[in-house]
Amino acid sequence: MKVEVLKLDNFGRGITYINDKICFIENALPNEVVEIEITKETNKFLEAKVDKYIEKSPLRIEEECPYSNVCGGCNLNHICFNDENRFKLNKVKDIMKKYASLDPNLVKGIIYHDRNSYRNKLILHGKDNDLGLYKENTNEIIPINNCLISNPKINEIIKVLNNTSKEISEVIIKTSNDNSKVMVKITGNIDNIDILKELCDVLIINNEYYTDNHVIETNIGSKKYIEGIDSFFQINNTLTKELYDEVLENVKDKKFNNVLDLYCGTGTIGIYVSEYVTEIIGIDYNKSNINDANKNKELNNINNISFICDKVENKINEFNDIDLVIVDPPRAGLDIKTKNYLKEINPERIIYVSCDPITLARDIKDLDTYKVNYIKVFNMFPRTYHCESIAILEKIEGEVYG
Numbered sequence: 001m002k003v004e005v006l007k008l009d010n011f012g013r014g015i016t017y018i019n020d021k022i023c024f025i026e027n028a029l030p031n032e033v034v035e036i037e038i039t040k041e042t043n044k045f046l047e048a049k050v051d052k053y054i055e056k057s058p059l060r061i062e063e064e065c066p067y068s069n070v071c072g073g074c075n076l077n078h079i080c081f082n083d084e085n086r087f088k089l090n091k092v093k094d095i096m097k098k099y100a101s102l103d104p105n106l107v108k109g110i111i112y113h114d115r116n117s118y119r120n121k122l123i124l125h126g127k128d129n130d131l132g133l134y135k136e137n138t139n140e141i142i143p144i145n146n147c148l149i150s151n152p153k154i155n156e157i158i159k160v161l162n163n164t165s166k167e168i169s170e171v172i173i174k175t176s177n178d179n180s181k182v183m184v185k186i187t188g189n190i191d192n193i194d195i196l197k198e199l200c201d202v203l204i205i206n207n208e209y210y211t212d213n214h215v216i217e218t219n220i221g222s223k224k225y226i227e228g229i230d231s232f233f234q235i236n237n238t239l240t241k242e243l244y245d246e247v248l249e250n251v252k253d254k255k256f257n258n259v260l261d262l263y264c265g266t267g268t269i270g271i272y273v274s275e276y277v278t279e280i281i282g283i284d285y286n287k288s289n290i291n292d293a294n295k296n297k298e299l300n301n302i303n304n305i306s307f308i309c310d311k312v313e314n315k316i317n318e319f320n321d322i323d324l325v326i327v328d329p330p331r332a333g334l335d336i337k338t339k340n341y342l343k344e345i346n347p348e349r350i351i352y353v354s355c356d357p358i359t360l361a362r363d364i365k366d367l368d369t370y371k372v373n374y375i376k377v378f379n380m381f382p383r384t385y386h387c388e389s390i391a392i393l394e395k396i397e398g399e400v401y402g
């Protein structure tokens with residue numbers, strides 16, 4: 001079937017309508033005329049793939065990655081970086097207008113660094129002697145020898161593993177942001193452990209440590225952080241500093257006393273801003289994160305921060321007299337209980353770091369005793385449709401919740 005693509009959706013897919021039903025087409029750009037094959041049909045929508053490009057968009061570029069459209073990792077390889085950034089900025093503006101009734105001009109711009117070699121973490125899957133990434137929406141392994149968006153050290157490890165006889169079900173590779181340290185966790189069996197022992201600062205095979213080190217260290221700004229294999233760490237090796245600096249700017253401009261750092265991971269943001277506030281409490285439900293957060297507190301000689309290992313929604317009702325709350329939840333955003341207690345706690349400012357603009361917009365709408373000062377977009381995940389945003393929310397004077 002021949003169709004014309006009308007626009008892009010929030011996931012970077014082309015949109016057209018077939019008999020008034022919306023149809024999402026992978027790897028299709030506005031104004032392109034394409035022959036499609038329907039791959040899924042529901043009552044509400046269709047999904048399709050392109051069989052043939054009849055008229056291509058002038059915006060389409062040659063795809064650099066040999067695994068493009070196969071591995072399921074990056075879905076914006078067919079547009080240039082400028083267009084990708086424009087797409088993400090406009091997407092956040094549209095979402096804020098549509099779901100939070102916000103003036104799109106409150107979205108102040110997009111910050112970006114490198115398009116390639118930015119990832120400090122990669123998970124590979126294996127079967128028999130193959131090691132690679134899953135084909136989109138399947139468990140089929142696409143063997144890879146190089147990942148364009150990953151740090152060079154990650155690609156070095158992939159090559160070593162590919163040249164070794166093995167039977168591995170999973171490999172997690174993490175590097176420090178300056179690419180000097182590498183940590184590898186293998187589940188399965190591998191022939192030549194000695195080569196890996198030489199290359200890795202931390203090597204774990206089937207949960208056994210083969211190195212004295214159990215963590216790697218990374219600098220962000222003036223702070224040092226360690227992370228273990230199971231801990232959360234922002235995956236962009238240069239832009240994380242810009243993200244944290246944006247938070248810092250909004251902590252420094254007033255004297256805040258009591259601060260909550262919710263969904264704190266390894267304590268990175270709280271520690272980053274600690275010298276500008278009186279006291280901070282970080283909360284995260286992951287034990288490994290909180291263990292590392294406590295080590296990070298010591299590593300940086302910080303005395304005014306403490307961490308709680310629990311779900312935010314279990315603890316949020318225990319706080320009052322808080323003047324600043326920083327939140328950085330997973331994609332699902334904030335749950336209703338947390339939002340209601342945030343409104344009750346009524347801090348002067350909420351700094352919301354978000355990896356999903358749709359849940360951010362929903363939460364901004366629900367936090368209706370706050371007004372948005374501004375939102376900034378960070379392209380932390382180039383070549384994919386994902387982006388990070390920071391929203392600065394200020395208490396509306398005179399508004400009392402309840």
Ligand SMILES: C[S@@+](CC[C@H](N)C(=O)[O-])C[C@H]1O[C@@H](n2cnc3c(N)ncnc32)[C@H](O)[C@@H]1O
Pocket residue numbers: 232233234263264265266267268269283284285286289310311312313328329330355
């Ligand atoms: C996007 S990460 C943010 C981490 C940190 N702020 C950073 O910049 O590295 C989200 C964190 O939320 C934690 N998390 C997810 N759901 C949670 C919940 N209900 N309660 C507490 N922590 C949660 C995860 O363990 C993860 O560390």
